[in-house]
Amino acid sequence: MDAWVRGWAAALGLAVAACSNNPYPDADTSRKILYTNYNEAPRTLDPATAYTTSAHAITGNVYDTLLEYHYLKRPYELIPGLAEEVPRAEPQPDGSVVYRFRLRPDLLYQDDPAFALGGEGRSTRQIVAADVAHELMRIGDPAVNSPVIEPFSNIVGFRAFSQSLAERREADPAFAAKPPVEQYAGVGGIEGVRVRGERELEIVLANPYPQILYWFAMPFTTPVPWEAVAYYDGEEGRPHFSDRPVASGPFVLEEYHKQARMVLEANPNWYGVRHPEWQAPGATYPSEGAEGDAEAGLLDPALMGRPLPFLERIEFRREKESIPAFQKFLQGYYDASGIIRESFDTVIREDRLSPEMEELGVRLEKSVIPAVYYLGFNMDDPVVGRAGGERARKLRQAMSLAIDAEEWLRLFTNGRGVPAQSLLPPGLYGYDADYENPYRRVDLERARALLAEAGFPDGIDPQTGKPLQLTFDTPDTSAQGKLRYSFYVNAWRKLGIDVRLEATNYNQFQEKVRNGAYQIFPWGWVADYPDPENFYFLLWSEMARTRNQGPNTANFSDPGFDERFLAMKARENDPERLRLIQEMRAILEEERPWIELFHPEDYALFHGWLRGVKPAGISNPTSKYRDLAPALRAEERAAWNQPVIWPAFALAFLAVAVALPGVVTFFRERQ
Amino acid sequence: MLAYVLRRAAYGVLVVLGVLLLLFVLFFQIASPDDVARRALGEKALPEVIEQWKANHGYDRPLWPWQDFSNNMLFEHYRSMLTFDFGRSDADDVVITERLRQGVGPSLALTLPLFVAGISVGIVLSLFVAFFRETYIDRVGVWLCVLGMSVSILLYIMGGQLVIAQWLRWFPISGFDPDPSVVGRFLALPLVIAVLSGVGGDVRFYRTVFLEETNRDYVRTARAKGAGEIRIMARHVLRNALIPILTRVVVAIPFLFMGSLLLESFFGIPGLGSITVDAINGNDFSTLRTMVFIGALLFIVGQIATDVSYALVDPRVRFS
Numbered sequence: 007m008d009a010w011v012r013g014w015a016a017a018l019g020l021a022v023a024a025c026s027n028n029p030y031p032d033a034d035t036s037r038k039i040l041y042t043n044y045n046e047a048p049r050t051l052d053p054a055t056a057y058t059t060s061a062h063a064i065t066g067n068v069y070d071t072l073l074e075y076h077y078l079k080r081p082y083e084l085i086p087g088l089a090e091e092v093p094r095a096e097p098q099p100d101g102s103v104v105y106r107f108r109l110r111p112d113l114l115y116q117d118d119p120a121f122a123l124g125g126e127g128r129s130t131r132q133i134v135a136a137d138v139a140h141e142l143m144r145i146g147d148p149a150v151n152s153p154v155i156e157p158f159s160n161i162v163g164f165r166a167f168s169q170s171l172a173e174r175r176e177a178d179p180a181f182a183a184k185p186p187v188e189q190y191a192g193v194g195g196i197e198g199v200r201v202r203g204e205r206e207l208e209i210v211l212a213n214p215y216p217q218i219l220y221w222f223a224m225p226f227t228t229p230v231p232w233e234a235v236a237y238y239d240g241e242e243g244r245p246h247f248s249d250r251p252v253a254s255g256p257f258v259l260e261e262y263h264k265q266a267r268m269v270l271e272a273n274p275n276w277y278g279v280r281h282p283e284w285q286a287p288g289a290t291y292p293s294e295g296a297e298g299d300a301e302a303g304l305l306d307p308a309l310m311g312r313p314l315p316f317l318e319r320i321e322f323r324r325e326k327e328s329i330p331a332f333q334k335f336l337q338g339y340y341d342a343s344g345i346i347r348e349s350f351d352t353v354i355r356e357d358r359l360s361p362e363m364e365e366l367g368v369r370l371e372k373s374v375i376p377a378v379y380y381l382g383f384n385m386d387d388p389v390v391g392r393a394g395g396e397r398a399r400k401l402r403q404a405m406s407l408a409i410d411a412e413e414w415l416r417l418f419t420n421g422r423g424v425p426a427q428s429l430l431p432p433g434l435y436g437y438d439a440d441y442e443n444p445y446r447r448v449d450l451e452r453a454r455a456l457l458a459e460a461g462f463p464d465g466i467d468p469q470t471g472k473p474l475q476l477t478f479d480t481p482d483t484s485a486q487g488k489l490r491y492s493f494y495v496n497a498w499r500k501l502g503i504d505v506r507l508e509a510t511n512y513n514q515f516q517e518k519v520r521n522g523a524y525q526i527f528p529w530g531w532v533a534d535y536p537d538p539e540n541f542y543f544l545l546w547s548e549m550a551r552t553r554n555q556g557p558n559t560a561n562f563s564d565p566g567f568d569e570r571f572l573a574m575k576a577r578e579n580d581p582e583r584l585r586l587i588q589e590m591r592a593i594l595e596e597e598r599p600w601i602e603l604f605h606p607e608d609y610a611l612f613h614g615w616l617r618g619v620k621p622a623g624i625s626n627p628t629s630k631y632r633d634l635a636p637a638l639r640a641e642e643r644a645a646w647n648q649p650v651i652w653p654a655f656a657l658a659f660l661a662v663a664v665a666l667p668g669v670v671t672f673f674r675e676r677q
Numbered sequence: 678m679l680a681y682v683l684r685r686a687a688y689g690v691l692v693v694l695g696v697l698l699l700l701f702v703l704f705f706q707i708a709s710p711d712d713v714a715r716r717a718l719g720e721k722a723l724p725e726v727i728e729q730w731k732a733n734h735g736y737d738r739p740l741w742p743w744q745d746f747s748n749n750m751l752f753e754h755y756r757s758m759l760t761f762d763f764g765r766s767d768a769d770d771v772v773i774t775e776r777l778r779q780g781v782g783p784s785l786a787l788t789l790p791l792f793v794a795g796i797s798v799g800i801v802l803s804l805f806v807a808f809f810r811e812t813y814i815d816r817v818g819v820w821l822c823v824l825g826m827s828v829s830i831l832l833y834i835m836g837g838q839l840v841i842a843q844w845l846r847w848f849p850i851s852g853f854d855p856d857p858s859v860v861g862r863f864l865a866l867p868l869v870i871a872v873l874s875g876v877g878g879d880v881r882f883y884r885t886v887f888l889e890e891t892n893r894d895y896v897r898t899a900r901a902k903g904a905g906e907i908r909i910m911a912r913h914v915l916r917n918a919l920i921p922i923l924t925r926v927v928v929a930i931p932f933l934f935m936g937s938l939l940l941e942s943f944f945g946i947p948g949l950g951s952i953t954v955d956a957i958n959g960n961d962f963s964t965l966r967t968m969v970f971i972g973a974l975l976f977i978v979g980q981i982a983t984d985v986s987y988a989l990v991d992p993r994v995r996f997s
Contacts, residue, residue, distance in 0.1 A: 027842060029849040031858050046959075049717060049769040151730050153718060246770055263779065264769070265947030265955075266853055323852060326945050330851040333843055337850075511707075516715065555724035650845045668814040676906070 025649045029323070029339055035640045038318045040616075040632060041340050043325040047264035052248040053225040054144045054152045062225065063322065067270055067629050069228035070255035072107055072138065073219060074288050075536075077631050078295030078304055078620055080433055082536040084219055087288040088113060088133065088229070088254065088277075095216060095578070102162060102198075103214050107222070109135055109205040110286070114275040116253040120237035130275060133254055135207035137229030139199045143190045144235070145226060148172050154226050160215040163197025170194075187232040214576040220535030223626065229254055256289075256315045256630040268322040270629075272315055278630075282313035289314050291618065291631060299620070302371075309618050309633060316618070316633035335611065336366070338643040341634060342612045342619070350420045353611070357421070367614030367642070373621035374424055374607050376431045376533040378541065381409070381494060381601040382560040386552060387525050390476065392563070400460035401474075402598035406445040407453035408497045411603045418490050422609055426602035428591050429541045433623065435579050436538040436587035443595055446602060453501055465502020473504040479524040480507065481515035491528065519559055522552035529559050536624055538587055539575045545599060546571050562599040615639040678988070682981055689977030694755075696973040700966055701754055708960050710736035710750075713767050716960040734767060758970045768961040776952060776964070777971075783853055784936030784948030787864060791871050792933055796926060798872055799879030804910055806880065807887035818880065825877030830870075834943045837870040851945045867944045871937070882925065886918045893917075920991050927983045931975035935968075 030041070048061035056065045072089040075082050084092050089107045096104040113133035115121070121128040142161070145152040146168045158164050170193045175182040181192060198210035211218060221227055234252035238244055251259050256276045261269035273279065278289025293310045309316075325331035328346045335343035345353050353363055359370045383402055385391040390398055411425040427443040430436050457465060467474040476498075480491045488509055498505045505526070510518070518524045533540050543549055547563035549556030567590055574586040594600065612619050615638040618631045714730045731737040735753060739745045742752060757764055763773040806818035842850035848866040890896065891914055899909050936950035945951075949968065956964035988994045 025847045026862060027846045027849045029852045029854065029859065029863070031854075031856050033858075046955075047769070055718075148725075148729050149733065151718060151726050151733070153726055155726065240765075240770075240772065248770060263947065264771070265776075265780065265951060266783075266945075324945055324947065325851065326942055326951075327851065330838060330842075330945070333838075333850050334852075337846075339849075516712070517709070647846050649847050653845060664817065665814055668809060668812050672809055672812055672814075 025651070027337065027339075027647055027649070028643070029334070030321075035643075036636050038316065038634060038636055040317050040320045040629065040634060041323065042320065042342060043323050043331050043334075043340055044268070045324070045326060045328075047268075047324065050248040051251050051259070051262075052150070053228045053230065053251075054141060054150050055248070056225065057153050062626075064259060064268060064270070065225040065228075065251065066255075066626055067257045067320070068251045068253040068255045068259055068273075069225045069230075070253075070276070070288075071223050071225060071228050072109070073223040075223055075622070075624060075626050076287075076292065077622075077628065078292050078299050080296040081435060082433070082624060084223055085287045087223070089222075092219065095214065097214070098210075101213065103211045105209045105211070105218065107135070107138070107207045107209070109133065109138075109207070110277060110284075111205065112281065113254065113277050114280070115231055116258045116273050116275050118234065118252045120231070120233045120252055123233040123237055131231070131233075132204070133229045133231075134204045136201045136204075137231055138207055138227060139195065139201050140187065140190070140232055140235075141227060141230040142199050143167065143196060144186070144230065146171070146196060147186065147190070149175075149186075152226070154221070157215075157218065157221055160211045160213060160218060161196060161198040162210045162212050163199075167193060167196045185232075185236050187236065216578045217535060217537050217539050217575070220537060224535070257320065260319075266324055270320040270322075272318050276315075278314050285311075295620075302620075304618065304620055306617065315630035317629065320629055335613075336646075338613065338639065338646055341616045341639075342610060345609050345611060347420075354420070354609070363611070366646075369612045369614065369619075371610045371612065371619065371621050372607055373610070373623055374432050374605050376433060376536055376623045377530060377606055378426055378429045378431055379423075379528070379530040379603045379606065380426070380429070381603065382527050382529055383599055384522065384524050384527070384561055385563065385599055386522050386561045390525050391561075397460045399597065400456045401462065402601075403445050403596075404453040404456040404460065404501060405498055405503070406598050406601045407447070407449045407456070408501055409494060409601050409603070410448045410497065411446075414490075414493055415604055417493065419606070422607045423604040424607060426604050429544070429594070429600065429602055430538055430587075430591075431533070431541075431605040434533070434536050434538055434541070436584060438588075441591070443602070445595060445598060450500060457501055457503075462503070465504070473502050476503060476505045476525050477508050478505050478526045479515060479518055480509045480528055481512045483509045483511055519551060520555070522561065527559065531557070533624065539571075542571050542574065542587070542590055545594065560599040562597070564593060564597065567593045613639070613642070615642070678985070682985065685981045685984070686977070689974075689981070692977060693970065693973045696969060697755060697758055697966070698751075700969050701751060704962055704965070705740055708962075713960050713962055717768055754966065758966060763967045764963050766956075766961055766964045768956070768959045768964065773964055773967050777949065777967070780936070780947060780949040780952050781934060782855070782948075783946050784941070784950065785933065786855075786860065787867060787940065787946055787948060788933040788936060790864065791868055791937075792929065794868060794872050795875050795879065796922075798876055799883055800915070800922070802876065803880045803883035803887055804915065807884050807891065807914075808906065808910055810888060810891070819884070822877035822881045825873070826881070828874070830874045830939060833870045833874040834939070837866060837873075838943075841866055841869065851943065853944070853946045863944070863946070867940045867946070871940055883918070883922060886921050887914055890914045890918045920987065923986055923990055924983050927986045928979040930982070931979040932972075935972055935975060 044060050044063070046060060048056060048058060048064060050056050051061060051064055053065050053069050056062065071087045073084045073092055074087040076085050086092055088109055090110055091108070093105040093107055096106070098104060115130050115133060117129040119129070121131050124131060142158065144150050145154060145158055146164050148168055148171065155168070171189060174189070174193055181189060184192070198212070200208040200210070202208055209218070231252055235247050238247040238250045240246040249262060253259070253273055256273055256278060257270035258273045259268065260271040261267065277284070278286065282289070291309045291312050291314060293305070295304055299305050329348060331340065332343055332346045332349055334340050353360055359368060383390045388394060390401060392398070394401070415421050415423040415425065424432065427441050427446050432439065454464070457463065461468060462474050465473050478491065478495060480487065482488070482491070488507065491507055491509070495505045495507050519527065531541065531544055544557055545560065545562045545567065546558060547568050548554060549558035550561045550563060551557070551559045552561050570586045570590050574583055574590070577583040608621060610621050615635040617633045620628070622628050710731055711727060713736060714727045718726060718730055728737070735750070738748050738750050738753070740750050742749050765772055766776065802818070806815045809815050838850050841847050848862050853863045854860060896909060896913060899913055934949070936948035938950040938954055940946065941948045941950035942954050952964065953968040955961070956968060
């Protein structure tokens with residue numbers, strides 16, 4: 007009997023000891039591992055095609071770029087990455103523009119079996135200018151399906167390269183069967199991408215397009231070794247290149263299980279690790295920043311000037327549900343988190359962190375995302391669009407005056423957002439904090455007057471004698487979605503206009519927009535790079551959705567706007583460019599193809615043990631600048647996560663207490 | 678018996694063909710090939726890129742045979758499924774069989790222990806309440822079972838995550854890691870929750886079966902011969918009650934491989950259930966049809982296996 011009791015006691019002791027909510031192996035506690043989570047795995051990690059935030063979280067860290075953004079300075083500033091310096095535009099007599107990049111010496115790829123294709127026993131090799139050219143050709147390759155063909159079409163011969171590649175493949179199956187790199191050479195490459203030696207690369211643009219440099223700060227233009235593309239072809243058990251990055255950056259992808267986790271490890275071959283003596287700007291923590299950075303602890307002497315990266319490993323764990331993910335953050339198992347709607351009121355009080363959060367040592371970082379959300383009018387529509395002439399313009403102006411974006415933000419996003427006065431978000435060149443759009447404040451009196459001038463007194467359509475009927479097409483059929491969009495419908499109802507909400511699913515909505523079968527619609531745009539061109543092109547007539555399937559969903563077309571846009575697009579930031587931006591803004595202010603709503607604001611939470619964190623609105627790699635204190639983290643986690651065992655004993659006791667009298671009586675009666 | 682199995686399998690083929698047709702019709706009612714491409718490439722993809730993607734993935738063909746008899750998507754859909762050529766995922770071009778291989782481990786890690794624990798707990802508890810039949814233990818037990826059956830599994834999941842993981846901090850709230858030092862922690866909570874949510878129905882069913890057996894003549898005979906109650910329950914009643922229990926259990930076995938849609942989704946377990954949910958959410962037709970096809974096959978295998986096992990354990994049952 008004693009042995010039984012001892013056995014049970016030992017088993018119970020073991021079970022209690024095994025009780026732990028720590029999702030990580032105990033051995034990892036003291037390591038500099040950053041834990042974060044993701045909801046949906048990236049669809050591809052091919053740098054030529056990956057275009058989502060979740061993909062850039064990986065590609066941005068494993069693929070280094072020729073240029074990058076200064077980590078702290080705002081407005082955004084380009085600094086050299088793999089390139090020795092940021093090139094200057096060199097205008098040519100024929101109107102073309104040349105950019106000359108020079109790569110740093112002694113740059114190596116990560117170790118990878120693919121490099122054996124280039125020579126027996128090779129495990130890595132030098133990064134050369136031809137690798138960047140190779141990646142630009144991949145973007146132009148129709149079979150790669152890159153979503154960013156458009157901006158690179160400014161390069162001389164880019165379109166011609168794509169076309170001749172497609173034609174040769176179609177005409178000659180033997181050519182199509184060759185490895186891609188041989189096919190690219192077979193059609194002579196891209197005329198405007200000239201490799202001038204191992205480290206020199208010239209890019210020739212047919213027309214001035216200064217924004218091209220921003221594209222060299224994105225993973226699309228990272229050097230890609232031909233060996234990796236040839237080797238990782240999805241055959242004989244090898245993964246596809248889209249699932250197997252071959253890195254040039256500060257981290258390498260160590261484990262990639264899309265459904266469960268993605269693990270990055272520091273790359274020992276990265277130039278920052280091999281050559282800390284260079285003090286290269288992309289491999290050293292910066293010593294100067296923007297206003298407020300010193301107060302936020304970002305200019306900490308313990309960080310400034312130190313070689314990057316600080317972390318040994320980054321683990322992305324999949325969390326499909328937001329509540330468990332946030333709970334793990336509160337338990338200290340994730341180092342950073344957003345704020346979920348369900349917990350907003352317990353985390354934020356009066357726009358500040360709640361005392362409970364402050365007690366946990368949590369920090370809050372707010373940042374405006376370089377994006378704009380708006381309501382658009384279909385300018386091809388006979389009632390609200392350009393065919394309606396002056397009447398329709400006044401109708402749009404009146405409808406704009408009825409929308410209170412600030413109230414909408416307060417009701418639906420806990421105030422997370424900045425009401426928009428124009429389409430440019432804060433932090434971009436041309437943004438003017440003092441600008442007030444006369445049609446972006448609520449003024450129902452003026453709105454009614456404008457409606458009357460438009461021929462719709464009190465919102466009544468004189469042709470029918472009834473309130474003017476319009477449709478508002480939305481891509482969300484959920485109850486919450488309908489509630490959000492009904493806010494606008496109700497606002498217009500105050501003017502007497504009868505706007506019908508047509509909620510369809512996303513696919514049907516897309517179809518309607520493609521076919522031009524809509525009047526009013528909600529939309530948003532997140533910047534690819536911090537330049538006003540990336541916002542104003544959304545209203546350029548060449549980008550019209552129904553005609554050219556472009557992102558100009560309002561189908562806005564105005565010769566004066568187009569002319570100024572093209573002039574602005576071709577200029578670097580100067581007073582003339584600013585003037586053009588202001589003139590375009592004035593056109594949009596009057597024409598009202600959009601009702602600008604807001605620029606969303608991101609509230610991010612960080613634990614006290616994480617340092618060097620500055621939210622980056624533009625999707626760029628920032629993990630190399632982050633540092634953490636594992637000892638402090640382990641201490642806090644242990645204090646916050648002691649299991650509560652007594653309810654298990656109480657429950658067992660209760661069950662025995664309820665059943666025991668019955669059992670005893672039963673056997674007594676039997677006897 | 679072989680003739681019977683073959684006949685059932687032939688019916689099964691018809692069912693699978695029907696399921697594949699239904700899936701095809703329903704999927705393309707809701708999403709067009711353009712939508713599938715747009716989901717794979719992202720919102721900012723240009724029309725020419727979308728066209729190219731469709732051509733690369735075979736979505737540029739007409740859907741129906743009457744549009745183009747020799748080259749249409751419906752026939753290609755049947756060809757690829759019936760030859761087990763699952764191809765690559767529409768969402769991210771991963772080879773689907775590779776994804777299935779990755780998912781089956783975590784799914785079995787959850788469903789196998791759940792299957793064993795569910796049956797064991799169900800049988801032990803139902804034997805217990807059947808043993809104390811017509812006492813308050815039996816009545817409280819049945820009442821608790823009905824209560825347990827009436828509550829949605831979603832409530833169990835959320836309640837379990839709140840109470841056991843968040844308040845009591847016994848186990849991680851969600852997640853999965855195949856590392857042997859932590860895998861048990863991740864599986865404990867979904868196991869406890871799934872057993873708790875399923876035990877009510879099981880106990881009621883098994884209890885009824887046991888009670889029916891305890892009223893039979895052979896039990897009275899055994900008792901008259903002086904056999905103890907515990908011996909009667911464990912040796913005689915349990916054995917004879919196994920036949921109806923078997924029908925309930927065998928049909929579930931093939932589905933162990935498919936994982937659990939809800940548990941895997943809520944607990945972030947990267948199994949086959951989770952893959953199916955992702956495929957639905959991501960307009961990933963090629964993965965979804967593979968999962969539905971395998972599900973239909975397993976369903977038929979389960980049905981046939983149940984019939985066969987029934988005949989094997991009960992000689993009175995004949996195939997006809």
